[in-house]
Amino acid sequence: MADSPIAVQGTSHQVHNPALLHHFAQPEQQRNAASLGMWWFLATEVMFFGGLFCSYLVYRLLYYPEFAACAKTLDWRLGATNTAVLICSSLTVVLAVWAASMARRTLLVVCLIATIILGFVFLGIKGKEYHDKFVEHHVPGPTFSFEKVPIPGHPGEYANPQRAQIYFALYFIMTGLHAIHMIIGIGIFTYLLIMAWKSRYTPKYYTPIEIGGLYWHFVDIIWIYLFPLLYLIDLHK
Amino acid sequence: MSTVKAQVTERTNYLNADYGVRSWLLTTDHKRIALLYLISITFFFFIGGFYALLIRLELLTPAGDLVQADTYNKLFTMHGMVMVFFFLIPSIPAVLGNFLIPMMIGAKDLAFPRINLLSWYLYIIGGALMCHCMLTGGADTGWTFYVPFSAITNTKFVEAGLAIFVAGFSSILTGLNFVVTVHRMRAPGMTWSRLPLFVWAHYATSIIQLLGTPVIAITILLVAAERTLHLGIFDPKLGGDPLLFQHLFWFYSHPAVYIMILPAMGVISEVIACYARKRIFGYSFVAFSSIAIAVFGFLVWAHHMFVAGISLYSALVFSMLSYAVAVPSAVKVFNWTATLYKGSIHYDAPMLYAFGFIGLFTVGGLTGLFLAALGIDVHVTDTYFVVAHFHYIMVGGAVMGYLGGMHFWWPKISGKLYPEGWAKLAALIVFVGFNLTFFPQFILGYLGMPRRYWDYSHMPEFQVLNVASTAGATILGIGYLLPMVYFLWSLRYGDPAPDNPWNAAGLEWKTASPPPTFNFDSDPVVTWEAYNYDEIDAPHIQEAPVGR
Numbered sequence: 001m002a003d004s005p006i007a008v009q010g011t012s013h014q015v016h017n018p019a020l021l022h023h024f025a026q027p028e029q030q031r032n033a034a035s036l037g038m039w040w041f042l043a044t045e046v047m048f049f050g051g052l053f054c055s056y057l058v059y060r061l062l063y064y065p066e067f068a069a070c071a072k073t074l075d076w077r078l079g080a081t082n083t084a085v086l087i088c089s090s091l092t093v094v095l096a097v098w099a100a101s102m103a104r105r106t107l108l109v110v111c112l113i114a115t116i117i118l119g120f121v122f123l124g125i126k127g128k129e130y131h132d133k134f135v136e137h138h139v140p141g142p143t144f145s146f147e148k149v150p151i152p153g154h155p156g157e158y159a160n161p162q163r164a165q166i167y168f169a170l171y172f173i174m175t176g177l178h179a180i181h182m183i184i185g186i187g188i189f190t191y192l193l194i195m196a197w198k199s200r201y202t203p204k205y206y207t208p209i210e211i212g213g214l215y216w217h218f219v220d221i222i223w224i225y226l227f228p229l230l231y232l233i234d235l236h237k
Numbered sequence: 238m239s240t241v242k243a244q245v246t247e248r249t250n251y252l253n254a255d256y257g258v259r260s261w262l263l264t265t266d267h268k269r270i271a272l273l274y275l276i277s278i279t280f281f282f283f284i285g286g287f288y289a290l291l292i293r294l295e296l297l298t299p300a301g302d303l304v305q306a307d308t309y310n311k312l313f314t315m316h317g318m319v320m321v322f323f324f325l326i327p328s329i330p331a332v333l334g335n336f337l338i339p340m341m342i343g344a345k346d347l348a349f350p351r352i353n354l355l356s357w358y359l360y361i362i363g364g365a366l367m368c369h370c371m372l373t374g375g376a377d378t379g380w381t382f383y384v385p386f387s388a389i390t391n392t393k394f395v396e397a398g399l400a401i402f403v404a405g406f407s408s409i410l411t412g413l414n415f416v417v418t419v420h421r422m423r424a425p426g427m428t429w430s431r432l433p434l435f436v437w438a439h440y441a442t443s444i445i446q447l448l449g450t451p452v453i454a455i456t457i458l459l460v461a462a463e464r465t466l467h468l469g470i471f472d473p474k475l476g477g478d479p480l481l482f483q484h485l486f487w488f489y490s491h492p493a494v495y496i497m498i499l500p501a502m503g504v505i506s507e508v509i510a511c512y513a514r515k516r517i518f519g520y521s522f523v524a525f526s527s528i529a530i531a532v533f534g535f536l537v538w539a540h541h542m543f544v545a546g547i548s549l550y551s552a553l554v555f556s557m558l559s560y561a562v563a564v565p566s567a568v569k570v571f572n573w574t575a576t577l578y579k580g581s582i583h584y585d586a587p588m589l590y591a592f593g594f595i596g597l598f599t600v601g602g603l604t605g606l607f608l609a610a611l612g613i614d615v616h617v618t619d620t621y622f623v624v625a626h627f628h629y630i631m632v633g634g635a636v637m638g639y640l641g642g643m644h645f646w647w648p649k650i651s652g653k654l655y656p657e658g659w660a661k662l663a664a665l666i667v668f669v670g671f672n673l674t675f676f677p678q679f680i681l682g683y684l685g686m687p688r689r690y691w692d693y694s695h696m697p698e699f700q701v702l703n704v705a706s707t708a709g710a711t712i713l714g715i716g717y718l719l720p721m722v723y724f725l726w727s728l729r730y731g732d733p734a735p736d737n738p739w740n741a742a743g744l745e746w747k748t749a750s751p752p753p754t755f756n757f758d759s760d761p762v763v764t765w766e767a768y769n770y771d772e773i774d775a776p777h778i779q780e781a782p783v784g785r
């Protein structure tokens with residue numbers, strides 16, 4: 001057993017790189033592993049929200065008139081504003097990645113701060129919308145009430161409150177889970193900000209910014225689907 | 238040789254590198270984490286086994302005398318939940334996969350060692366919730382927790398659901414780690430076509446874990462929300478659709494059965510090749526059949542819903558697809574059999590488990606085809622026939638594979654040899670006990686005994702077969718206790734294992750037993766094909782097989 005049949009390869013990484021973990025041979029390998037890991041993680045997130053989108057689809061097809069009536073009670077202007085806010089935040093994320101790759105630390109820090117602020121703006125507007133729903137008794141549960149709400153395009157017909165409650169259940173679960181993802185995203189970006197402040201990232205090593213950015217974009221994309229599905233049903237009627 | 242051996246046993250390895258409790262609870266070494274998992278899943282295996290014992294005792298007599306109906310419902314619910322989510326799903330991947338995959342591909346560790354540790358902690362948190370749930374009353378929904386019942390039962394479903402939810406994330410993280418590791422951490426020369434089939438099987442398993450588990454997570458959340466707020470999503474009284482729940486549940490839970498069986502198939506490929514001393518027949522077919530199973534496995538879920546009110550057309554399509562998924566499974570069985578052909582077969586304990594696996598898995602798979610036939614399913618659905626079907630695969634197949642793998646790699650894991658005679662005896666006892674337990678259940682189900690009943694006093698003629706089943710379960714229990722006893726015994730009294738006691742191919746055998754913390758003393762470079770048993774056994778380089 002002494003003469004192991006394993007050939008000896010040139011011993012790896014003599015030059016010690018503080019960001020390189022012991023079990024990787026080169027920084028390139030570590031970076032590829034991290035970004036592949038994030039992509040697969042996002043795939044699991046797609047399936048997670050996928051179950052919800054699937055349920056949404058089933059009930060939208062079953063109870064279309066109620067879904068239209070409920071969508072009308074949301075304020076599409078606030079939703080549209082939030083969409084714009086998130087698209088801007090995606091831009092600041094892209095700029096942050098670019099700044100990191102170009103060693104522009106100040107720009108990096110500014111972009112990270114801007115992203116965090118936009119995240120809070122989104123949550124603030126969302127909170128206002130939740131508050132409105134709460135006041136109108138549109139939150140599912142014992143206090144839910146949806147009496148005499150007309151169905152768009154069908155004068156004289158009113159939405160069935162039970163079916164409307166299903167819409168609002170989905171509305172709160174979907175946007176709520178999205179909001180939780182936003183909060184986590186803000187946490188991640190705060191961490192990135194602290195590290196960027198301490199000049200931890202260099203053009204040779206800024207993987208955390210990249211994969212944090214991937215996550216942020218993903219959360220934005222979920223919203224890009226949520227907005228039309230939840231707010232824009234038969235708006236013209 | 239003996240001097241070299243002495244040197245080997247005294248080398249620092251992953252076990253004696255450090256002894257403190259901290260060094261175990263905060264370890265990021267995949268081998269130590271595998272042992273943490275081994276201890277935890279063994280614990281849950283015995284809890285699940287205890288419930289099984291109570292179930293079998295109740296069914297010894299036709300009258301519902303030992304426990305009441307409500308208690309019985311809790312018994313089979315907790316049995317199923319513990320065995321599926323806390324034993325079988327993590328069993329081979331989190332223990333053997335964790336331990337072996339980095340070594341098999343020549344890596345120092347998994348890609349994300351800290352996430353690996355996190356996954357164990359999530360498992361423990363889920364497990365603690367499950368234990369708390371069991372100690373404070375348990376749930377009675379069945380492991381399938383169908384709505385609307387799970388939304389209204391006043392037993393502790395939310396806590397059980399939360400436990401499964403958390404354990405699910407542990408399973409996702411393990412899968413994520415494996416996929417990235419196989420892609421990014423292979424040693425130079427370890428091409429995809431040289432990967433051991435064990436690794437291919439785990440790769441396919443991980444993809445299912447990644448894409449399936451999030452769906453059960455969201456399903457649990459929806460049921461919990463339904464329960465607490467009566468939203469109506471799943472409640473037909475409020476306009477909800479309970480079938481939607483079944484679709485979401487089986488979208489995960491059918492693929493989940495492949496999470497349980499694919500890793501075992503990986504173990505069997507390694508064991509068969511080693512003890513037949515041959516390259517696996519049809520390597521690439523076996524490798525790609527794992528991927529095919531992962532893909533097709535996602536397309537058959539509604540075969541659990543044939544009598545639930547789905548349309549006839551979708552039932553036809555799902556029936557046909559269920560037949561399709563059996564094809565890659567059959568490809569594996571045929572290729573293993575062909576590997577045996579003209580092999581020089583050694584009947585060591587792991588090989589006995591592998592033989593057991595092939596036989597029992599085949600019975601389980603074929604009865605799956607019975608169930609996938611619409612006409613037969615209407616007759617036997619929700620009877621003991623289904624119970625027998627899935628136990629043949631999950632217990633006869635997956636647990637056999639797990640035990641076979643534990644024996645095969647025990648010398649590598651512990652550095653000790655287990656007693657071969659006892660191991661053969663245990664394999665025999667498990668096989669006999671298993672068949673005595675579950676074969677009668679096929680007959681019972683076919684004759685019409687429904688599953689999940691605590692009392693069959695209006696059908697006393699079923700007692701004989703039920704007594705046989707309970708007797709078998711007792712034997713099976715002994716068969717499971719035995720390995721645990723002699724494995725523990727071998728830790729202290731077993732002979733030290735050489736690096737490669739079975740003269741097996743595979744990188745994991747080319748390092749010390751037990752391996753050093755970073756697996757290899759020098760970074761490996763692979764220049765040979767997988768399962769090169771013809772070269773290993775070629776006269777000019779043959780070493781005397783040690784330890785046989």
Ligand code: HEM
Nearest residue numbers: 494497498540541559563602605606608609618627630631
């Ligand atoms: C060879 C391919 C397979 C086919 C065609 C198949 C088919 C089926 C069908 C049609 C059912 C539903 C029976 C009913 O409820 O009426 C079923 C149930 C089941 N099968 Fe399979 N099966 C296969 C493989 C497996 C494997 C590999 C496993 C586990 C490792 C498994 C585990 C189960 C379980 C757990 C159930 C029952 C679930 C429950 O209702 O509690 N099956 N199978």
Ligand SMILES: [Cu+2]
Nearest residue numbers: 491538540541
């Ligand atoms: Cu199935």
